[in-house]
Amino acid sequence: MTTTFDRGLALLDAIVAAELGSTGYPGNAQLAERIGLDQAQTSRMLKDLAAAGLVERDEPSRGWRAGPGWFALAAAAGDGELLRGARPLLRALVARRHEPAWLSVRSGTAVLTVGSEASHWASYVAATPGALTPLWCTGPGRALLLDHSDRELAELLDGVSFVGGGPRAARDLATLAARNAEARAAGVVVADREFEHDVVDFSAPVRDRLGTITAALSLAVPRFRLGGHTAEIAASVAEAARALQVRTGAASGPGPAATRAGRTADRPAS
Missing domain, CATH: 3.30.450.40 (GAF domain)
Known part of the structure; x- marks a missing residue:
């Protein structure tokens, strides 16, 4: 069974993997495609992850990157x-x-x-x-x-x-x-x-x-x-x-x- 927790981990993993690679900071649409969710679900989960400090916006690109909570x-x-x-x-x-x-x-x-x-x-x-x-x-x-x-x-x-x-x-x-x-x-x-x-x-x-x-x-x-x-x-x-x-x-x-x-x-x- 795939839970919300599992999808959140997959989303966080995708953001960190992109940051470590050479693809830049992924946006909502890219992340939704990578983990197989619709954009509305992805947006809600990103807001939750951001509220916990695990991810944050990269303002110039408006993509997502690992936040201070993830590093801690x-x-x-x-x-x-x-x-x-x-x-x-x-x-x-x-x-x-x-x-x-x-x-x-x-x-x-x-x-x-x-x-x-x-x-x-x-x-x-x-x-x-x-x-x-x-x-x-x-x-x-x-x-x-x-x-x-x-x-x-x-x-x-x-x-x-x-x-x-x-x-x-x-x-x-x-x-x-x-x-x-x-x-x-x-x-x-x-x-x-x-x-x-x-x-x-x-x-x-x-x-x-x-x-x-x-x-x-x-x-x-x-x-x-x-x-x-x-x-x-x-x-x-x-x-x-x-x-x-x-x-x-x-x-x-x-x-x-x-x-x-x-x-x-x-x-x-x-």
């Missing part, structure tokens, strides 16, 4: 050691907490989910593989930014309007920087209603061999199920992130970027 996903998938190491830890978190757990990487100013384990209570958009969510109002996004200084945050998020997210999302750069300074000291982000109403993201950074943050490991818990266990849950997520670093032979502590961020946390961005 490819980079994460290329690090098989990270994904293999994360799977049992994500499963253990779900088994212990009965909540969705996932692994994310940064894709520009967004967060890309590259691996997840589902729970039984509900689906959670951020925990869906391939999901793209904002950096500034999600637990994993903030965890990925913990080593950024105020100046680096300002440069990266230049032009971000801080509109959307949950009721407690940061509405300006200063608030985000202050929250990250607090989370940096704790080593884990507790994003309470920052992305969705009544959901808390617990997220911890995952570092590579040089101490650089390359991923974030997260767990989402509805507020009514916290039961006074916020500190305990945060500790379990941080412990899982550290265990992943051990599995991948990563550094045991922050790298130079974290030290720089700590020194500049109280300086206003210019």
Whole structure:
């Protein structure tokens, strides 16, 4: 049976193959012909792929090319050691907490989910593989930014309007920087209603061999199920992130970027 997912993969594969070849960036009509769909179906699927950041328009030709989400996903998938190491830890978190757990990487100013384990209570958009969510109002996004200084945050998020997210999302750069300074000291982000109403993201950074943050490991818990266990849950997520670093032979502590961020946390961005 050919599913929508299969057709989407075929469409993405055709775009990447064309980009790697010498045929240029294919348009809607070319892609529809190559994968055997009508143009209306192709157009709808391209919009979905573009919304996920997996493809983007090449403005001069108006054809399609691989987007930032595809490159981030490819980079994460290329690090098989990270994904293999994360799977049992994500499963253990779900088994212990009965909540969705996932692994994310940064894709520009967004967060890309590259691996997840589902729970039984509900689906959670951020925990869906391939999901793209904002950096500034999600637990994993903030965890990925913990080593950024105020100046680096300002440069990266230049032009971000801080509109959307949950009721407690940061509405300006200063608030985000202050929250990250607090989370940096704790080593884990507790994003309470920052992305969705009544959901808390617990997220911890995952570092590579040089101490650089390359991923974030997260767990989402509805507020009514916290039961006074916020500190305990945060500790379990941080412990899982550290265990992943051990599995991948990563550094045991922050790298130079974290030290720089700590020194500049109280300086206003210019």
